[in-house]
Amino acid sequence: xxxxxxxxxxxxxxxxxxxxxxxxxxxxxxxxxxxxxxxxxxxxxxxxxxxxxxxxxxxxxxxxxxxxxxxxxxxxxxxxxxxxxxxxxxxxxxxxxxxxxxxxxxxxxxxxxxxxxxxxxxxxxxxxxxxxxxxxxxxxxxxxxxxxxxxxxxxxxxxxxxxxxxxxxxxxxxxxxxxxxxxxxxxxxxxxxxxxxxxxxxxxxxxxxxxxxxxxxxxxxxxxxxxxxxxxxxxxxxxxxxxxxxxxxxxxxxxxxxxxxxxxxxxxxxxxxxxxxxxxxxxxxxxxxxxxxxxxxxxxxxxxxxxxxxxxxxxxxxxxxxxxxxxxxxxxxxxxxxxxxxxxxxxxxxxxxxxxxxxxxxxxxxxxxxxxxxxxxxxxxxxxxxxxxxxxxxxxxxxxxxxxxxxxxxxxxxxxxxxxxxxxxxxxxxxxxxxxxxxxxxxxxxxxxxxxxxxxxxxxxxxxxxxxxxxxxxxxxxxxxxxxxxxxxxxxxxxxxxxxxxxxxxxxxxxxxxxx
Numbered sequence: 001x002x003x004x005x006x007x008x009x010x011x012x013x014x015x016x017x018x019x020x021x022x023x024x025x026x027x028x029x030x031x032x033x034x035x036x037x038x039x040x041x042x043x044x045x046x047x048x049x050x051x052x053x054x055x056x057x058x059x060x061x062x063x064x065x066x067x068x069x070x071x072x073x074x075x076x077x078x079x080x081x082x083x084x085x086x087x088x089x090x091x092x093x094x095x096x097x098x099x100x101x102x103x104x105x106x107x108x109x110x111x112x113x114x115x116x117x118x119x120x121x122x123x124x125x126x127x128x129x130x131x132x133x134x135x136x137x138x139x140x141x142x143x144x145x146x147x148x149x150x151x152x153x154x155x156x157x158x159x160x161x162x163x164x165x166x167x168x169x170x171x172x173x174x175x176x177x178x179x180x181x182x183x184x185x186x187x188x189x190x191x192x193x194x195x196x197x198x199x200x201x202x203x204x205x206x207x208x209x210x211x212x213x214x215x216x217x218x219x220x221x222x223x224x225x226x227x228x229x230x231x232x233x234x235x236x237x238x239x240x241x242x243x244x245x246x247x248x249x250x251x252x253x254x255x256x257x258x259x260x261x262x263x264x265x266x267x268x269x270x271x272x273x274x275x276x277x278x279x280x281x282x283x284x285x286x287x288x289x290x291x292x293x294x295x296x297x298x299x300x301x302x303x304x305x306x307x308x309x310x311x312x313x314x315x316x317x318x319x320x321x322x323x324x325x326x327x328x329x330x331x332x333x334x335x336x337x338x339x340x341x342x343x344x345x346x347x348x349x350x351x352x353x354x355x356x357x358x359x360x361x362x363x364x365x366x367x368x369x370x371x372x373x374x375x376x377x378x379x380x381x382x383x384x385x386x387x388x389x390x391x392x393x394x395x396x397x398x399x400x401x402x403x404x405x406x407x408x409x410x411x412x413x414x415x416x417x418x419x420x421x422x423x424x425x426x427x428x429x430x431x432x433x434x435x436x437x438x439x440x441x442x443x444x445x446x447x448x449x450x451x452x453x454x455x456x457x458x459x460x461x462x463x464x465x466x467x468x469x470x471x472x473x474x475x476x477x478x479x480x481x482x483x484x485x486x487x488x489x490x491x492x493x494x495x496x497x498x499x500x501x502x503x504x505x506x507x508x509x510x511x512x513x514x515x516x
Contacts, residue, residue, distance in 0.1 A: 066091055066099070079178070082123065092178065094169075097199070110204045117169070117197025122184040130154070133198050136166040140195045155204050162204045169196040284411060286403030290355050291348035291415065292362040292441060293400065293423040294333065296324070296369070296393045298341040299432035304387045316380070317341065320389055323376065324369055331365035336414050341389075346415055349402045359397050359444035366393045366435050367449070370473070373433070394427030395437040396420075397444070418461050425459040426468055433473030442469040 071077055072088035083089035091099065094115055101113025116133045120126050129137065132151040139149065153162025171179070171194040179196075180188045190196070298304070298320075305313050321338060328335055328345055332353075336344040347358035373391055380388035398419030404411045422438065430436040442451055451469035458465060493506075 066096070080182075093175070094196075112200075112202040112204075114200040114202075115169070115197060116200060119186045119196070121182075122186060124184075130200070132164050133166060133200050137168075137195065137198050140168040140198065153202050153204065155202070160204060160206055162202060165201045165203070167199045167201075169199060170194070171196050284404050284406065284408065286401045286405065287349070288399055289349050289352075289402055290398065291346045291400050291402065291419075292355075292359045292395065292397045293415065293420045294343070294345040294347075294362050294366065294393065294395055295423040295427040296343045296366075296391045297427055298389045298391055300387070301341040301389070304389065307387060308385075316385065316389070320376075323372055327365055327368050327372060331361045331368075333362065333365055337412075346400075346402070346420075355397065356444045359395075359441050360448075362395055363435075363437065363441065363445045363449060366395060367471070369393070370433055370435065390432035392427050392430035392432055393435045394423045394425065394430060395435065395441050396423040396426060397438060397441040398422065421461055422459060422466065425457075425462075426466075429454070429457065429468060430470065431473055435471040436468050437471075439467040439469065 066083070067090050071090070077088050077090060079092045080086060080089045083091050083095070094117075097113075098115045101115065114127070114133070116127050116129050116137075118129065118137065136149045136151075140147075147167055149166045151164045151166065153164045155162040171190050171192060173192055175196070176190045176192055176194075179185045179190045308316065320341075321343070324343055325335060328343075332351065333345040333347055334349065334351075336346060338344075345362075347362045348355070352358055353361070369391065370393065373389065377388045377390070396419055398417075400415045400417035400420050402415045404413055405416070406412050426436040426438065436454070437445075437451065442449075445451075449471060451471050454468045454470050456465040456467050
């Protein structure tokens with residue numbers, strides 16, 4: 001096993017050797033076949049030469065013994081089928097053919113010869129015709145053109161191949177005269193061209209002999225088959241290893257996907273995407289950027305918590321955070337953290353549309369949050385909560401440090417700086433259900449919000465006077481129905497803010513009903 005593993009690793013590291021091996025096998029195949037064809041031809045020629053030599057020796061010996069040796073110089077010589085019992089007699093052609101066939105068969109040439117006829121001489125042993133001989137004799141007498149008929153030999157089997165070739169014995173002029181005048185002839189009206197009988201040649205060849213004739217091809221197949229078996233075993237082992245690796249990867253991917261989904265619940269979607277897409281590294285690093293910071297807090301949360309059971313408070317707070325988080329995601333806010341009942345979010349990192357659009361998106365988000373809280377207040381009161389949550393919101397636009405803060409083992413993606421603290425200070429100055437923003441934020445949204453300037457304020461850590469602007473509770477519903485972008489190239493129409501007259505006029509212009 002160690003050797004096969006080493007060979008397998010070697011082939012994996014040297015894959016071109018497999019291609020070279022396959023190429024060599026393709027080139028070697030016709031060479032091997034040609035060598036075997038040459039070997040088969042050589043063996044066939046040798047067998048033919050040996051068979052011809054054996055036949056000629058048999059004919060010469062038979063002729064010397066049964067023809068020349070029986071000639072009577074002092075008397076007459078005649079031909080008869082029972083020449084052995086009569087002096088001076090020599091065999092007739094049929095007898096000679098039968099006896100020669102018997103003697104040739106004793107030379108181990110795997111050839112048997114039979115002279116068969118349905119008209120045997122009187123006194124001669126009757127030979128029963130085989131099915132092939134009888135069938136061939138009938139076809140020859142019917143006038144078939146082919147004088148060589150081949151049949152599957154009776155000796156054919158799994159390890160032996162046999163062929164029987166049958167040819168006709170045609171009566172010639174000398175044969176006709178002999179047979180018609182012979183006293184033992186069973187038929188005396190023979191004519192030239194009649195079919196006297198058939199000659200049957202049965203040739204038997206063991207399959208192993210033919211198989212071993214392909215010695216080079218067999219060696220090639222053994223080598224190629226061995227290599228193929230090793231290669232298949234190697235591929236099977238690789239497939240099993242790959243399947244195991246694939247199963248492990250699939251399991252790891254499922255585990256990582258689950259972990260990833262769990263981690264995503266602890267991170268803002270923008271931060272999650274930037275980390276897992278490779279845009280940001282999980283290393284301690286910060287940038288100074290101009291952000292719009294959002295800070296919200298629930299008014300009198302402590303007093304409300306005292307009136308609720310812990311389970312009710314937990315459910316209510318989670319419902320509040322769920323609703324607010326959905327609105328934040330809708331407007332593209334990066335939620336920094338939840339601090340007790342407070343929400344810290346910002347616009348401008350890791351994705352930004354520019355300082356002005358970030359500020360406008362933040363204010364739109366704050367307005368929608370307050371509007372949704374007013375709707376939730378009705379639902380909560382209907383459920384028996386007499387002191388539903390009311391939030392205060394502070395918004396500021398300014399430069400902050402944003403990035404990963406902490407240690408190499410534990411870090412947090414957040415913002416720090418005086419401008420971030422200012423958003424918390426502005427939130428404390430807001431009324432429940434209201435929004436307070438800095439002057440710079442208001443400068444970007446003055447075209448679509450009605451805010452009231454507040455007296456200048458000073459906050460700890462802020463050297464300048466802060467000029468805040470407040471949106472009183474309930475005023476978010478009085479927003480203008482249209483907003484013009486800062487560059488003046490686009491106009492946004494809020495369909496839900498249109499009065500009936502304006503909506504009807506706009507529908508008449510567009511030619512279709514408005515939804516929203």
